[in-house]
Amino acid sequence: MEIILIFIAGIMGLMIGSFLNVCIYRVPKRLSIIKPRSLCPKCSKALKFYDNIPLLSYIILGGKCRNCKNPISLRYPIVELITAIITALMFFQWGSNPLWLAAVLISSYIFIVIAIIDFETMMIADIFSYAIGFIGLSFSFFNPYFFGAPFQKLAQAAIGALVGAAMIWLLAFIGKKIYKKEAVGEGDIFLMAAIGAMLGVEGILSSLIIASLFGSVYGITLLILKKAKRFDHIPFGPFLSLAAIINMYSFIGINTFFFYI
Numbered sequence: 001m002e003i004i005l006i007f008i009a010g011i012m013g014l015m016i017g018s019f020l021n022v023c024i025y026r027v028p029k030r031l032s033i034i035k036p037r038s039l040c041p042k043c044s045k046a047l048k049f050y051d052n053i054p055l056l057s058y059i060i061l062g063g064k065c066r067n068c069k070n071p072i073s074l075r076y077p078i079v080e081l082i083t084a085i086i087t088a089l090m091f092f093q094w095g096s097n098p099l100w101l102a103a104v105l106i107s108s109y110i111f112i113v114i115a116i117i118d119f120e121t122m123m124i125a126d127i128f129s130y131a132i133g134f135i136g137l138s139f140s141f142f143n144p145y146f147f148g149a150p151f152q153k154l155a156q157a158a159i160g161a162l163v164g165a166a167m168i169w170l171l172a173f174i175g176k177k178i179y180k181k182e183a184v185g186e187g188d189i190f191l192m193a194a195i196g197a198m199l200g201v202e203g204i205l206s207s208l209i210i211a212s213l214f215g216s217v218y219g220i221t222l223l224i225l226k227k228a229k230r231f232d233h234i235p236f237g238p239f240l241s242l243a244a245i246i247n248m249y250s251f252i253g254i255n256t257f258f259f260y261i
């Protein structure tokens with residue numbers, strides 16, 4: 001695919017990332033994502049269009065509100081940048097399969113929103129997981145990871161969703177027996193079902209392994225930096241979302257993890 005198209009996809013990604021920031025801020029507060037226009041959360045002044053340009057405005061304003069000079073959360077440029085990079089990569093990878101490209105882009109955007117909200121509030125809004133699950137089922141016919149006739153592909157998405165939910169439910173059950181407390185959130189069950197619908201049974205296993213690896217590295221880093229205590233709750237949604245996005249970009253089969261054992 002031509003480099004200029006990848007570049008345009010990245011610019012589009014920046015603008016979409018800007019909208020995802022609005023969703024991340026407003027959805028947990030149950031505010032409308034359409035009205036009113038973006039405003040500074042500190043002084044409530046509506047942003048001028050030239051102060052609302054993805055990434056650039058943050059840099060030009062030096063990370064401070066033009067009106068009240070309070071710092072703007074670093075989350076805004078980070079989400080915009082991540083969205084731009086993922087959009088460009090997905091275009092590069094799936095440009096020749098437009099319907100599947102649409103499915104992975106929309107679900108990646110929802111995964112980003114889920115990840116940041118879970119990271120900040122420890123909550124996963126199930127409506128987002130339902131949306132990804134619906135995309136996974138209805139676009140299963142174009143899913144390059146599934147094989148066989150269309151109804152077989154649909155079956156693989158459905159079985160993936162069921163196995164995903166069952167697997168995390170089992171983990172939650174075992175965790176509760178061992179630690180005598182809730183180890184897995186209810187939101188994680190629907191999130192796993194959603195990932196299963198996009199990636200199938202092997203994709204669920206693969207995403208769970210990748211997410212556990214990232215989650216462990218993150219948890220150990222926090223312990224070393226003394227930012228967390230041993231049994232502090234670490235949100236799992238961000239790592240599951242990241243693992244799912246990686247697998248949607250390029251599938252990592254589970255034999256990859258056991259090849260060297």
Ligand SMILES: [Zn+2]
Nearest residue numbers: 040043065068
């Ligand atoms: Zn302000």
